[in-house]
Amino acid sequence: MGLIIRVKKSHTIYYRMSFFQIKKYLNYCLHAKYRKGYGLHSPFVFNLVREVFYCEHSFYAFDLIKEYKNELKLANKVISVVDYGAGSSNFTSKDRSVEKLVKASSISTKYGELLFRLLQHINPHNILELGTSIGISTLYLALADRRREVLTIEGCVETAKQAQIAFDKFDCSNVKQFVGQFQDVLPNLVAKTDVLDFVFFDGNHQKQATIDYFNLCLTKVGANSVFVFDDIYWSKGMSEAWDIIRQHPQVTVSIDVFQLGIVFFNKDYSKQNFVVRL
Numbered sequence: 001m002g003l004i005i006r007v008k009k010s011h012t013i014y015y016r017m018s019f020f021q022i023k024k025y026l027n028y029c030l031h032a033k034y035r036k037g038y039g040l041h042s043p044f045v046f047n048l049v050r051e052v053f054y055c056e057h058s059f060y061a062f063d064l065i066k067e068y069k070n071e072l073k074l075a076n077k078v079i080s081v082v083d084y085g086a087g088s089s090n091f092t093s094k095d096r097s098v099e100k101l102v103k104a105s106s107i108s109t110k111y112g113e114l115l116f117r118l119l120q121h122i123n124p125h126n127i128l129e130l131g132t133s134i135g136i137s138t139l140y141l142a143l144a145d146r147r148r149e150v151l152t153i154e155g156c157v158e159t160a161k162q163a164q165i166a167f168d169k170f171d172c173s174n175v176k177q178f179v180g181q182f183q184d185v186l187p188n189l190v191a192k193t194d195v196l197d198f199v200f201f202d203g204n205h206q207k208q209a210t211i212d213y214f215n216l217c218l219t220k221v222g223a224n225s226v227f228v229f230d231d232i233y234w235s236k237g238m239s240e241a242w243d244i245i246r247q248h249p250q251v252t253v254s255i256d257v258f259q260l261g262i263v264f265f266n267k268d269y270s271k272q273n274f275v276v277r278l
């Protein structure tokens, strides 16, 4: 994996970055543009950048989730985790402190809030998440609008239990959690859905697995569907998967904000990849 150093992630926490990630991050810094929407000719992407990426409005839910994360960091709790994904350089044992799961495995405040605002902007009917972990990203997805059902899948039983504690605490009756491996659960969920409006892919960060989940979800894509991929530069394999996804003929607009890759399918937009500075 090469050199591993600790660097600042978003504005609050530190995590370990591989040599590959550092290289990709420097490349992103060199090529990212459209700060605050400047220079964007696509009205759709311009509105998105202004109203979602650079919106400074604070929602009540943001404070609640922040407080909850702080509570978890102080809880001094350890759970036994079975890792069904690509593993993590941040953990060496299966006994993992909830504090570290918040810091290293869960979505950061910056990107969680971005997901929340994105949902408010696009207003999807249904939401599917691959990779619940302890439920932090699910809270952002669920609290954006409690009337929308959020289906979320987690393979590890103990991790899923910890997530359920969060959903109960926040009365998230709109969250339905499925405990099982993606490859077992996802085909049934996709088969039962007419159109997948919003999918957040955040588990099993391996090239082929990511492409397989994407292809499966693609069978139920609609004109207004939005797929979001986390950790698109986590490894060479994820970076290759992201290239394949954004270049797929059904994808029109794709947006790269380094941590996340967002793809749209609306044929009214001409095909273009935007690397947006956040």
Ligand SMILES: C[S@@+](CC[C@H](N)C(=O)[O-])C[C@H]1O[C@@H](n2cnc3c(N)ncnc32)[C@H](O)[C@@H]1O
Pocket (backbone or CB within 6 Å): 082, 083, 084, 085, 086, 105, 106, 107, 108, 130, 131, 132, 133, 134, 135, 136, 137, 138, 153, 154, 155, 156, 159, 180, 181, 182, 183, 202, 203, 204, 205
């Ligand atoms: C990066 S974490 C998700 C973080 C969460 N979305 C958040 O931001 O709060 C990835 C999760 O996916 C789960 N996972 C990975 N591969 C899986 C698989 N094949 N089937 C089911 N769950 C899997 C892991 O157990 C882990 O909890």
